Amino acid sequence: MTSPSPVLRPPSANSLAIRVENLGKQYRIGTAPEKYRTLRESIVNVATWPIQRIRRGLAPSGTEQSDTIWALRDISFTVEQGSVLGVIGRNGAGKSTLLKVLSRVTEPTEGEVEIRGRVGSLLEVGTGFHPELTGRENIYLNGAILGMKRTEIDRKYDEIVDFSGVEQFIDTPVKRYSSGMYLRLAFAVAAHLEPEILVVDEVLAVGDAEFQRKCIGKMSDVAQEGRTVLFVSHDMSAILRLTEEAIVLEGGQVVYRAPTVEAVDYYMTSGFSEAGERKWAADEIPPNSAPFRPMALRVRDAKQNNVDVVRSTEAIHLEVEYELHEPIQGLRVGLYLMSARGEYVFTSFDTDEPEQYNQFGIRPAGHYKSICTIPPDLLNEGRYTVGMNASSFRIKRYFMDERALTFTVDGMGAPGKQWAETRMGLMRPRLQWRIEEQ
Amino acid sequence: MTETSLTTKPDALETILLRPTRGWTALNLGDLWRYRELIFFLTWRDIKVRYKQTVLGMAWAIIRPVMSMLVYALIFGQLANLDSEGVPYTVFTYAALLPWQLFSKAMNDTGRSMVSNRNMITKIYFPRLVIPISTVLSGLVDFFIAFLVLIGMLFYYKIPLTPAIWTLPLFLLLTMITALGVGLWFSSLNVLYRDVGYMLPFITEMWKYLTPVAYSAGYITGTWKLIYALNPMAGVVDGFRWALLGIELDPSASVTMAISVGVAIVVLVSGLFYFRRMERTFADMV
Numbered sequence: 001m002t003s004p005s006p007v008l009r010p011p012s013a014n015s016l017a018i019r020v021e022n023l024g025k026q027y028r029i030g031t032a033p034e035k036y037r038t039l040r041e042s043i044v045n046v047a048t049w050p051i052q053r054i055r056r057g058l059a060p061s062g063t064e065q066s067d068t069i070w071a072l073r074d075i076s077f078t079v080e081q082g083s084v085l086g087v088i089g090r091n092g093a094g095k096s097t098l099l100k101v102l103s104r105v106t107e108p109t110e111g112e113v114e115i116r117g118r119v120g121s122l123l124e125v126g127t128g129f130h131p132e133l134t135g136r137e138n139i140y141l142n143g144a145i146l147g148m149k150r151t152e153i154d155r156k157y158d159e160i161v162d163f164s165g166v167e168q169f170i171d172t173p174v175k176r177y178s179s180g181m182y183l184r185l186a187f188a189v190a191a192h193l194e195p196e197i198l199v200v201d202e203v204l205a206v207g208d209a210e211f212q213r214k215c216i217g218k219m220s221d222v223a224q225e226g227r228t229v230l231f232v233s234h235d236m237s238a239i240l241r242l243t244e245e246a247i248v249l250e251g252g253q254v255v256y257r258a259p260t261v262e263a264v265d266y267y268m269t270s271g272f273s274e275a276g277e278r279k280w281a282a283d284e285i286p287p288n289s290a291p292f293r294p295m296a297l298r299v300r301d302a303k304q305n306n307v308d309v310v311r312s313t314e315a316i317h318l319e320v321e322y323e324l325h326e327p328i329q330g331l332r333v334g335l336y337l338m339s340a341r342g343e344y345v346f347t348s349f350d351t352d353e354p355e356q357y358n359q360f361g362i363r364p365a366g367h368y369k370s371i372c373t374i375p376p377d378l379l380n381e382g383r384y385t386v387g388m389n390a391s392s393f394r395i396k397r398y399f400m401d402e403r404a405l406t407f408t409v410d411g412m413g414a415p416g417k418q419w420a421e422t423r424m425g426l427m428r429p430r431l432q433w434r435i436e437e438q
Numbered sequence: 439m440t441e442t443s444l445t446t447k448p449d450a451l452e453t454i455l456l457r458p459t460r461g462w463t464a465l466n467l468g469d470l471w472r473y474r475e476l477i478f479f480l481t482w483r484d485i486k487v488r489y490k491q492t493v494l495g496m497a498w499a500i501i502r503p504v505m506s507m508l509v510y511a512l513i514f515g516q517l518a519n520l521d522s523e524g525v526p527y528t529v530f531t532y533a534a535l536l537p538w539q540l541f542s543k544a545m546n547d548t549g550r551s552m553v554s555n556r557n558m559i560t561k562i563y564f565p566r567l568v569i570p571i572s573t574v575l576s577g578l579v580d581f582f583i584a585f586l587v588l589i590g591m592l593f594y595y596k597i598p599l600t601p602a603i604w605t606l607p608l609f610l611l612l613t614m615i616t617a618l619g620v621g622l623w624f625s626s627l628n629v630l631y632r633d634v635g636y637m638l639p640f641i642t643e644m645w646k647y648l649t650p651v652a653y654s655a656g657y658i659t660g661t662w663k664l665i666y667a668l669n670p671m672a673g674v675v676d677g678f679r680w681a682l683l684g685i686e687l688d689p690s691a692s693v694t695m696a697i698s699v700g701v702a703i704v705v706l707v708s709g710l711f712y713f714r715r716m717e718r719t720f721a722d723m724v
Contacts, residue, residue, distance in 0.1 A: 027722065100721070104456060104563035107718040112457035119563075127561045130483055132490040137483075144479040145562060196451060 015116070017197055017228035018079040018102065022111035025072040025097050025252075071097040072252045074111075081116070081196075084229040086239040086246030086260055088267050090308055094252040095232045099199050102230070117196025117228070120146065122215070126186030131175035135166055135185055138174055142189045156192045163214075164188035184211060191218045198222050201232045213422060216242065236264050236309065236381075236410040241420045264412075267309070276306035278405040285399065291326035291365070292390050292398035299386070299407045309408045312381060312428055316374040316409075320350075320388060324365045329392060331363045333370045336387035336402065345384070345426050348372060380428035381411030463714050470565045477572045484576035499580040500587055503539055507532045514652045521654050523685045529591045533682050534651040534675040536588060537613045540581045541671055542642045544574045544614070548621025549638050552629050556724045566717045567710070570625055574618045581610075592682070602681045609677035616670040616702045622709030626716040629724045650675050655688065663694055670705070673698025 072094045079085050089095050100106045101113060103121045128145040129138050139160055143153040153160075161167050164185040166177070174182055200219060219242055223229050233239050239246060239260060246263035248256035256266050276299040285294065300317040301307045310316045320333055334349035350370040351357040387402040411417055415430045470477075489495045507528055514520045515527030522530035548570045552559065555569050592599070628634040649671040650658075658666045666672050673695050679685040688694065 101456065104454070105559075105561060106721040108456060108458055110458055112455060115454045115456065117451040121562070128558050130487055132487045133483065137486070141479050141483055144476045145558060145564065147473075147476075147564070150475050 015081045016078050016114075017081040017083075017116050018077075018230075019114040020078070020102075020111070021076050021113070023072055023075040023098075023101065023108050023113060024070060024110040025094075025101055025106070026068050026070050026109040028068050070109075070252050072101070072108075075252075075254055076111075077247060077254055077257065079228055079230065081228055082226040083245065084223045084231065084243045086243035086263070087230060087232040087249060088236070088239060088246055088263065089249030093249040095249055096201065097252075098249065099201055099230070099232060103199055115197065118147065118193075119197045119199060120190065120193040120195030121199040122187070122190050122201070125190045126182065129174060129182070129186060132173055134173055135161075135164075135170040135177070138185070139189055142186065143193075146190060146193050148193060160188045160192050163191065180211070184214075187211070187215065195227070197228045197230070199230045199232075216422075236267075236408070236412065240264055240412070276300065276308050276405070276407060278401075280401075289390075289399045291324055291328065292331070293323040293325060294388065294390065294399050294401075295321040295323060297321075297386060297388055297401075297404045299405060307407070309410050311413065312379055312409045312411050313376050313413045315376050316379075316407075318372045318374065318386060320370045320372075321368070322370075322390065323367050324363060327362050327364045328398075329362050330395060331360070331390065331392055331398075333368075333390045334388075335372055336389065337374075338385040338387065338403075339382060339426050343426065345379070349389075377414070377430040378427060379409045380423055380426055381409050381414065382426075383408050459718060461715070462711055465710055465714055466565065470567055470571075473565050473568050476564055476568050477575070480568060480572035481575045484573065485579050488576075496583060499583040503532065503535045503584045504587060506535050506539070510535075510652050520652070521656065523654050523656060523679075523683075525597060525683050525685065526595050529588070529595055529597065529683065530654075530679070530685075531652060532588055532591060533678050534649075536581060536584055537609065537674045537678055538646065538649060538651045538671065539584070540577050541613050541617045541674070542646065543580070544577045544617035545621050545624065546638050546642060547577070548573045548617065549624030549628055550635055551621070552625045552720060552724055553632070553635070559724055560721050566720055567713065570618060570621050570713070574614055574621060577617075578614075588682070597683055600681075600684050602684065604681075605677070606681045609674050609681060612670060612677070612699060612702055613674050615706050616674070619702060619704075619706035619709040622713045623705070626709075626713045629716065629720055645669070645671065648672070655679075663688070663690060664697065667694035667697040668701055670698040670702035673702075 075094075075098070087095050087098065097106075099121070101108050102115065103119050126142065128142055130141065133141065139157065140150070140153055144150070161170055164181075164187075166181045166185050169177065169181065174185070177185070198219070200215075216238065219229060219231065223242070229242075231239065231243055243260045246258070246260045247254050248263055248267045256263055258266065278297045280294045280296070296319075298306050298317075298319040298321070299308070299310065300319060301310050302314045302317075304317070318335055320335070322333065324331070332349040332351045334347060336347050337345040339345060350372070351360055384407055385403050386405045386407070388400065388404045389397070390399045391397040411423075411428065414428050416423060416428075489498060492498065494501065510531045511528045514531070515522065520527070551569045551573045552566070558564075558569075559566065624634050624638065648666075648669050655666075655672065655676050676687060676691065677695070680687050680691075
């Protein structure tokens with residue numbers, strides 16, 4: 001990676017901003033967030049407690065733990081004051097849980113964390129915004145929720161309004177705001193918190209390019225002021241640009257810590273087997289899909305590994321695996337590709353070419369894979385969603401899943417990466433340029 | 439959790455130690471004090487938002503108790519002809535409805551407050567006690583508005599004020615303590631058991647009949663008085679009528695009042711500790 005990091009500072013006087021030691025966070029699956037206990041269950045539990053107790057005594061040990069999971073386990077690391085640390089890992093690797101523990105939303109189950117300084121998060125901009133209150137009122141309310149003193153908000157008020165760019169509507173209830181205005185105002189408040197430790201999680205995934213530029217700009221400002229930043233993102237380019245060092249989380253553990261370039265390389269090349277694959281279980285398929293039976297959709301890199309992150313400079317293979325229990329006439333199996341903001345990039349079917357169309361006029365029963373290859377240097381960096389469709393034109397749609405799988409395209413080595421900027425557009429082709437002197 | 443200095447000097451940063459807590463924990467009122475401005479802002483938000491997009495606006499703070507008063511006056515005053523200890527039945531019941539409505543609204547709102555503010559709880563740290571406290575406080579505005587009507591009625595019926603009126607803030611405080619204490623229990627339980635949300639209207643209804651809102655405390659006699667005093671709101675209503683309307687207190691009032699106050703304090707303190715005990719699971723369970 002050639003792009004130089006804009007934030008290079010001498011190591012601070014050996015003072016730690018964050019010290020994490022043997023941190024573990026356990027969740028009970030049965031009672032995990034969305035499912036709550038009812039009184040009746042508890043009463044039943046109390047009534048049957050002796051029986052359960054006896055059973056548990058008889059059953060082999062270890063069954064008690066079966067309904068709990070460790071979202072984080074044995075995590076130890078330190079962050080020096082003023083450093084910028086990237087946190088990377090797949091979905092479910094424990095990134096969000098780690099940030100929740102560090103921002104004191106949830107308590108660790110074991111181990112300890114020492115934090116020096118105020119923690120601010122760009123984790124959830126606009127928390128506590130009330131739709132009925134005006135922009136001005138929400139600035140004060142949200143500021144207080146984020147832990148600012150009223151005098152502090154008074155002092156920064158003009159700056160916040162300026163930064164948000166919604167001064168015209170500052171006395172309008174925010175329910176009348178467009179989602180973009182809402183987001184900008186919310187971000188403006190959060191960005192002016194000036195915490196000693198800033199935690200950023202995926203803000204870059206929302207908002208338009210202009211907004212994303214502001215976020216990145218604010219982050220590097222914060223870093224340059226010598227504050228500590230923890231930056232979580234799927235966007236490897238942003239991680240590379242903004243952080244010096246990164247940790248890789250996998251299965252709730254820190255599996256790697258290194259200068260960012262190495263950490264990103266480790267993350268992108270290690271085969272995370274479950275990533276990049278969507279399997280359909282029998283109960284997810286509507287009965288009227290028969291005789292078409294989807295099995296899996298996979299995103300594979302040039303080396304045929306299932307991957308969550310692919311490089312834009314390499315070919316991407318999208319593979320649909322399915323079974324036909326009976327022959328189907330005129331079947332076409334296809335894919336939609338959508339950007340993170342829901343724009344269609346393309347739609348394509350496996351019998352688009354006349355040759356294949358003629359050959360598979362009637363597709364016999366059997367086990368198939370339809371593989372689509374996206375050529376190198378086509379997609380811009382970002383997150384994409386793949387949808388799947390199996391139909392016979394004007395006869396029947398057998399199966400459709402518009403959001404089957406998502407993957408990230410990383411722009412490492414893509415054209416124009418010597419400039420640390422977000423390129424507009426969904427494509428990033430390597431085009432021919434000639435410069436002619438006249 | 440240990441917290442050291444709170445100075446703003448950059449070289450004297452506040453250090454926070456996070457580690458698992460088990461069982462009962464300290465109330466950590468210092469932390470609550472640091473977030474006092476948040477209590478203010480949330481109270482202000484609740485007040486500000488309450489009557490948004492209503493035609494009658496703040497008038498609702500008057501209409502609701504007045505309508506209840508008229509219904510009670512018709513049913514209990516006229517049809518059942520209950521004794522109102524020498525003052526007009528309307529003002530007799532209105533003086534009780536004011537603290538009662540303050541209490542029942544505070545209890546219900548607080549009981550649901552953890553769940554209704556779940557998006558804040560699951561995303562940002564602040565002492566969770568801020569939410570129930572500000573919910574209870576926000577009910578006071580309605581109370582004071584409705585109180586103006588009571589003052590008007592006292593003039594209209596030419597009911598003389600006695601020095602006892604200076605004790606009214608104490609009974610108001612007792613109302614708030616009771617509401618917060620009960621609300622803390624319900625709000626913690628509601629995080630785990632959503633049944634609480636369904637039970638609350640029923641509990642409110644029952645509690646109202648156990649409190650002498652529509653009837654006179656004089657109907658309760660003998661040892662029943664001691665059981666009746668276990669309900670702090672009974673003490674509040676007796677206190678309001680005594681302070682405002684000059685209705686004489688029962689000779690045993692000092693005992694029953696002490697019981698009411700004692701119960702309210704026990705409920706509040708136990709509620710605070712139970713809330714703190716459950717607080718660590720809120721973000722994961724709500």
